[in-house]
Amino acid sequence: MSPPTIFNLTIFIIFSAYFFINRKKAVEAVKLSAKSFKRIFPLLLVILFVILILERILSFELIASSITSFSGWQGYLLSVFLGSIVQIPHFIAFSVAGQLLQGGVYPGFIAALVTSLVMVHTFSIPIEIKELGFKFAVIRNLISLIFAVIIGVIIGVLY
């Protein structure tokens, strides 16, 4: 079974168990879900649209392989930058990163790329700002960016 199916089934089982325990509150939960759906869904759609446009303009394999021509701090900066603007499902990112690693790209750059890719999300930052506040979102993304470089440097030295 795929992860989304497992996730949905688990939630469904929990929900139906809760429905038998307390019917009134379960209905209330569904109402609240509809409310948050109305609040978040438009923003999600817009963000998806932006990501789709970006995917058409740039291909991740192409830009990721451009790291090979850099070295030193420029390479770290470039990989962190790429990682933070690209938003793709993680398993695709990992497969491309695996190819890069076998292709002889410096492991530190790959670590920086992967870490910033999973932690820093430039294009869904509107959602983060809406749900968690502007200051929290900016601080979290900046600090994640800095630590992505640090993780990259440490792994580059140790690997």
Place this chain on the structure above:
Amino acid sequence: MIIIIVSILIFVIFPDYFYKFITESDYSLALTMAYYLPGFFILMGLIEVWLPESFIIHHLGKHSGAKGSLYSFLLGAVIPGPLYIAFPIAGILLKRGISKFNAVVFLSTWACFKINDEVFELQFLGLKFFLLRILITLPIIFVMAFLISKIHFYAARERN
């Protein structure tokens, strides 16, 4: 809003391109998100109705200590889904009294240590890279959470 207007403009000016975009785009990402949505929104409703505030504050709040961080770590690692789904969940938890430190731990583990993604990392990047990244990222997540909660704390104090 701006994006909707721009896309309508594109549609009016270059109808051919727009048609091509709609028919030829890679929808795998959109579909991945759509699969998660029903369970996700029900989960949000359930958190809001079911879990009493005292329960969350006790287990994930300011004074929950190491156990609270462990719980938020597990929560982040187990629930599948892309990161932009985690933001609303963290928002609700923050509103109900979870500490900033635990919120950051939750978000970071959600991003870095999602169990079903780590399987792929192990498969594609090899055991050595996988172990190194996990061992190095793990302490750094807690350092990051500490830093962010401190910075946020000082920023909030200056405003008052």
